[in-house]
Amino acid sequence: MASILSIKNISKSYGPIQALKGVSFDVPEGCVFGVLGPNGSGKTTLLGIVLDVLLAKGGTFSWFDGMPHDEARRQIGSLLETPNFYHYLSAYDNLEITAAIRRKGKDDRDRVLKQVGLFERKDSKFQSFSLGMKQRLAIGAALLGGAKVLVLDEPTNGLDPAGIAEIRELIRELHKQGITIIIASHLLDEIEKVCTHVAILKKGDLLLSGPVDEVLVSEDQVEVRAADMAGLQQALQTMKGIKRIKLVDTTLQLACETDVTPVQVNEFCIRKGIVLSHLLLRKKSLESKFMELTN
Amino acid sequence: MIELLAIEWLKIKRYRTFWILIGFFLALLLLWNYEASQGNINIGGGRKNHGMSIVNSDYSFPQAWGSTGYWGSIFIMFISIVVIIITTNEYGYRTNRQNVIDGLNKMKFYHAKVLLVVVLCIASTLCVVLVGGLLGWLHSHSFAGFFSGFRQIAYFFLLALDYLGFALFLALLIRRSGLAIGLFLLYAMFLETILWAIINAHTNKPYGDLLPLQASDSLLPFPYPAMIKMMNVVPPSLSMTTYLMTTCAWCAVYYFAGRALLLRRDW
Numbered sequence: 258m259a260s261i262l263s264i265k266n267i268s269k270s271y272g273p274i275q276a277l278k279g280v281s282f283d284v285p286e287g288c289v290f291g292v293l294g295p296n297g298s299g300k301t302t303l304l305g306i307v308l309d310v311l312l313a314k315g316g317t318f319s320w321f322d323g324m325p326h327d328e329a330r331r332q333i334g335s336l337l338e339t340p341n342f343y344h345y346l347s348a349y350d351n352l353e354i355t356a357a358i359r360r361k362g363k364d365d366r367d368r369v370l371k372q373v374g375l376f377e378r379k380d381s382k383f384q385s386f387s388l389g390m391k392q393r394l395a396i397g398a399a400l401l402g403g404a405k406v407l408v409l410d411e412p413t414n415g416l417d418p419a420g421i422a423e424i425r426e427l428i429r430e431l432h433k434q435g436i437t438i439i440i441a442s443h444l445l446d447e448i449e450k451v452c453t454h455v456a457i458l459k460k461g462d463l464l465l466s467g468p469v470d471e472v473l474v475s476e477d478q479v480e481v482r483a484a485d486m487a488g489l490q491q492a493l494q495t496m497k498g499i500k501r502i503k504l505v506d507t508t509l510q511l512a513c514e515t516d517v518t519p520v521q522v523n524e525f526c527i528r529k530g531i532v533l534s535h536l537l538l539r540k541k542s543l544e545s546k547f548m549e550l551t552n
Numbered sequence: 553m554i555e556l557l558a559i560e561w562l563k564i565k566r567y568r569t570f571w572i573l574i575g576f577f578l579a580l581l582l583l584w585n586y587e588a589s590q591g592n593i594n595i596g597g598g599r600k601n602h603g604m605s606i607v608n609s610d611y612s613f614p615q616a617w618g619s620t621g622y623w624g625s626i627f628i629m630f631i632s633i634v635v636i637i638i639t640t641n642e643y644g645y646r647t648n649r650q651n652v653i654d655g656l657n658k659m660k661f662y663h664a665k666v667l668l669v670v671v672l673c674i675a676s677t678l679c680v681v682l683v684g685g686l687l688g689w690l691h692s693h694s695f696a697g698f699f700s701g702f703r704q705i706a707y708f709f710l711l712a713l714d715y716l717g718f719a720l721f722l723a724l725l726i727r728r729s730g731l732a733i734g735l736f737l738l739y740a741m742f743l744e745t746i747l748w749a750i751i752n753a754h755t756n757k758p759y760g761d762l763l764p765l766q767a768s769d770s771l772l773p774f775p776y777p778a779m780i781k782m783m784n785v786v787p788p789s790l791s792m793t794t795y796l797m798t799t800c801a802w803c804a805v806y807y808f809a810g811r812a813l814l815l816r817r818d819w
Contacts, residue, residue: 308653310819331655341650343641345567354562357555358654398654 259286259322261406261437262307267316268461269302275461276302279316282456282466284439289432291448291469292441294458295551300441301338303458304410308335320406331359334399335408340391344384348375348394351383352401361402372427373397388415396424406437413444425451459551471515479511479522482535492529496522508535556664557671559656563638564668570634577630577676581683584627585611585620589687608775614701616688617680619775621708624680625768628712629740631676632719636732639665639723649819658814662724666807669720673712680708707771710799714768715740717806724810740765758788767798 262284269277277299284290292300305311307318309326320329342351349366356363370376373393378386386394392415399407409428413421428438428451442448448455449469456466465472483489490509493502498517503510511522519538526533564570587593589611608619642648642661651661684705689695719736726732748760761770776786789795 305818309657310649310652312818327655327657327660330653335653337649337653339646341646343563343567343645343647345569346563347566350562350566354559355650355654357559357562358651358656360655 260284261286262318262320262439263322264303264307264318265316267303267306267318268314269299269306269311270314277306277313278461280456280458280461280463281316282463284437285454286437287432287435288453289428289438289440289451291452291455292439292458293448293455293547294443296443297460298458298551299461300443300458301410304335304337304408304439304441308333308337308408310337331361332404333406333408334401334404335410336392336395336399336412337408337410340395342383342391342394342398345382347380347382348386348397349379351394352398355398355401359402365402369397369400372400374423389417389420392416393420396427400431404436406439407431409438409440411442411444412440413442457547457550464550478539479513479517479519480535480537480539481509481511481522481526481533482507483526483531483533485531489526489531489533492526492531493522496525510539553667556660557667559651560664560668567638569637573630573634573637574675577627578679578683580627580630581620581624581679582686584623585683585687588619588623589616589691605777606780608777610691610777611687612692613688613695613697614704615775616684616691617701617704618772620680620684620687621704621711621772622775624676624683624708625711625715625772628676628715629737631672631712632715632736632740633733635669635672635716635719636723636736637729638668639720640727640729640732643727644729652819658819659811662811662814665720665724666810669716670713673709673716676712677705677709681705704772707768707796710796710803711768711771713803714765714799717803718764721806721810721813724813758790761790761795762798764802767795767802770795771799 260283264283265281266279267277267281268275268279280299280303292303294300302311306313307320308330320326320333324332343354346354348370352366352369353363356366366379367376370379373396375390375393375397378390383391383394392412396409396412399409412428413424416424428440432438432451432453440448440452452469454466454468455472457464457472481489481493486504486507486509490502490504493499493509493511498514498521499511500514501512503512513522519536523533523536584593588607589609591605591609593607593609594605608615611619642651648661652658656664685698688698722736723732726735744763744765748763748766751760751763752758760766770789771792773786773789780786
């Protein structure tokens, strides 16, 4: 797969604070790429840099294998941080400006307004919109002219649960149409439900990046109990593929490599003459993974 | 260039504040000059033909150009405030960012504003031509000498460019509407006059005339009536060439300083 966006060694500082420390990753075509991290981890800074509103201190990035940046940005629908529109203009007039800058026809405005459910309010001024409506308009603007790539920074900010579900559906739908979507969020649920790839940032460091099923399943936990806990722990320390063993209450938690299955653990224990009274594969939720990584 | 101006046009065409302030400029220019041409703007006036007029009320050509141009140089404040408002709006709404995200770049964004300033200068100069031409004709019922003082119109264009260029730079520098307007008025109305007085007093020459806004103000001096000019109380000045060159130099300074400012900082 060709890469839509390639980031190499990007760094950025605000005074003495290093907001990004040499971040590199590639966004493959057609994926839903989640940029994940707690508040202040550098997500928006990173997106700001690749959208040319912030200057990187070092590093490079390229869109569509080196397309000139201005041209590339016209192919990308973006929502960065907040919905930014002219308060005194209607939704319709605001979209006309977006269309003019992106060199797209303004005839597409009706379609995108219907898609985000604002068509009835097209002639209302932006300043009369609720936060949720503003956010929808921003998403509508991003969709204008059939963008190949969407960059969405916290797209569900300010939306009610129904609105959040709608946006999630919209993202799934667009993904099916082959549109590449880069989405930054601190809401894990949001990412977990729609993303195919993730990059996790913490205080400007890239902790990991890759396809969700590789990155996030790699550290499943197997829980075991047996009559002789000390013996069990000792035995398991010699088993290959187990990275860490932790005793929690009366249970041993095993952090395993990807290819270790509960069957193998069971077989190993039987060979060592230990009978397990409890064996459980605990798929790590993104949330606990995230907390572990970022704390 | 046309593309950038078309985008700017979309931003202002339904912006009421913009049109109201432009309307103020045109209305004041017309009413004030009309009253001056009728001899109604006097010191110690209050009744018709009462008090002493120190304002030239002879609006026949070519005097009409210099007088209208001078009063225009005061009302251009409104257009300067327009420039500040539409520029700081972009920062307030963060649409400066959105414009770049959508495919402009910082320099295109900047040049769109510079072009808008030039268009506003042309438009306000046309207002001065319109009002000066109308009053000149009303005053003398003849177009004799219509073109003889026409270089004053070119001076007005440069003056507008000086004021609006200064306003644009200040707006980009400060980014906040209220503060930028406040500082602009403070500087244009008081600070520069204080600096002007200090420089003139210390050098014993009218070098204060070379200050940013004063340089172009000096291109269109106060329209004293002929009688006062004969009394030789009109303050000394430098040559028109000096004022012209200084005005152009300041415009270039605003342009390059604004450019450097935007290139250096985050958006």
